[in-house]
Amino acid sequence: MRGRDDESVSFKAMTDRRPPRGNGPKRLQMADIARLAGVSTATVSRALNNSPLVTDETRTRIAELARSLNYTINVDAKNLRLRQNRTIAMVVPYDPAARQRVSDPFFLSMLGSVADVLTERGYALLLSRVDAADLQSAAQLYDSGRAVGVIVVGQWRQHAVLDALADRGVPLVVWGGQLPAQRYCTVGCDNVAGGDMATDHLLLSGRRRIAFFGDVELPEVALRRSGYRQALVRHGVAANPALELHASFLPDGARAAVDRLLASGEPFDAIFACSDVMAMTAIGALQERGLKVPQDVAVVGYDDVPMASYFHPPLTTIRQAIDAGGRALVDALLEQVDSGSIPASRIVATELVIRGSS
């Protein structure tokens, strides 16, 4: 016959209401392995989980059988039974107002870093783009049991929503700046120190009219501006509001800022841009207008994305340790999942990398 000789098949066929719908052909399941190995599913389960309750002989026999048939356990069933789950969700918000993807390589590198760490830890990464204005929905990934916790890249303008999610008990870690009374855990570099370092470096090299480019509605950027102002004060340079320009992370935010700055007639001899992409596009815009970098205008960026060192002129920038950051995000989240309490926020290494653009 079909090789299935016992009556369990016909019994099953009788009582089985046909499965609702399912994609693909029949997938191999534990019962199949059990039948072929001449044991029960209990034994197969134990064998595949390296339980000491099965003979080594049985274990290897089953393991080989399973491997040769490309059998892998059904994760849904396993998770259901164990009420566990080795998946974490990562949310990369996008800006719907601009109907534009956030394509900054920094975010994407962070994503890659987190993916690597999770892979190493045996966790899966569920990636989701969500409307930055609706971070609330990120929690669904947790509520539905799909993921044990959520990593959000960037606070954007959603500080209050993040606080609320944390209050609700959603395991949550956010890449971003530390805010006074936040109730969620953040991981990020020391943005004040970063802004200070960048500005300090420009001041030390003799620049006095340093422009700041960024969107201060974002906490990280606001903190960097604090650092910028703090360095100016320390060096006895008065802050000049006309040199603080709004520039979004969208592709031509910095170009527009350069245009406005030039149009304003306000003299300047340096720019501190809040991301490398902004810095690079600003440099491009300056060069097109005949200004030399760093001779006429020195530029410092932020992030140290891979391209920064290959750019021409190579970009002076504030390095955010992306690998350490990914690892810290994952550590903090898993710690929170295990302990149930919100761990302290972590700061990752921040350092000035001096290259040709300043």
Added chain:
Amino acid sequence: MRGRDDESVSFKAMTDRRPPRGNGPKRLQMADIARLAGVSTATVSRALNNSPLVTDETRTRIAELARSLNYTINVDAKNLRLRQNRTIAMVVPYDPAARQRVSDPFFLSMLGSVADVLTERGYALLLSRVDAADLQSAAQLYDSGRAVGVIVVGQWRQHAVLDALADRGVPLVVWGGQLPAQRYCTVGCDNVAGGDMATDHLLLSGRRRIAFFGDVELPEVALRRSGYRQALVRHGVAANPALELHASFLPDGARAAVDRLLASGEPFDAIFACSDVMAMTAIGALQERGLKVPQDVAVVGYDDVPMASYFHPPLTTIRQAIDAGGRALVDALLEQVDSGSIPASRIVATELVIRGSS
């Protein structure tokens, strides 16, 4: 409405062997909603799935209760019962030989694009980094029932492995070049046409000594080189092997190639680089050595990553339609999942974008 409030609970408590282990506190489940709404789980299930079998009044009452309690169904249980799964896996290979992440923004942009399309279609994206030499393991995501299909970004050197996976019935779509007798479905731009366009453009602008930068072990790159050679032949220019340089996608592949090219003493007046990142780093290297782009050397890249237009000089490049590509990948995969048969490979728009670097 049965008074199902107390006895069902005590009955459950009696027969329940305590759950093995589970993370977090008790999560809300359908039975809770049912109890609070005074109905059975069957009704709750139907209400939440908009079945016509429940009264509108009941449906809205249950829906509001569920929403107010932040209830979301357990996806594992649902998937198990329905033997379905709305998750697809995306695999971004990394090169372990170089112990280096593939950080090319093109791959990452593609990832973002796929994520967007899947979100729109109600699918989740499981992201996994795998050793490029072990693409085999990508199939585990399918075998374990975690995902209904797999998208692989880039063929790398694994053509044979991909063929084998397709033969085994793993729903699979690969971003990459079309090869003669491949048995898996690819989505990608027309690499031969792309290589031809880039070279043709350089030839039309009077360049004759055009270097080619790329790693021809990768199918896509080999195809682009075919286009490059084809264009040369058409214009009656003899191909010069000394101008075809190996350059990897790793960060300083192009810089090294520029060094070798200059060291060889072989004269050249243009470079066709197989990615924008290569092109940008090549331009940086040329400028450092005092060569002007495009006056001394014209450069054309490939991909049209977001930064290409903000670079200085703005990069002439071959645009691969990333959004269309992501959509095509998802379409092809879901089609394969539904139909069970391997759909035809798709070609996405490829076009020359002329900017300042050539």
Added chain:
DNA sequence: GCAGTCGATGAAATCGATTGCAAATTGATG
């Protein structure tokens, strides 16, 4: 040879949802 141990295995309950079928409710009609 027989009770007592210990080790390996199997039977069955369970995780949280869906759904075919049966039962209950309602309304209409004879």
Added chain:
DNA sequence: CATCAATTTGCAATCGATTTCATCGACTGC
């Protein structure tokens, strides 16, 4: 007031794994 049809709702089986408890054998010692 009884019967029947049309709606709603509930019961219970089911998805594929894990794990408790019971069982079955093989040894051991007396």
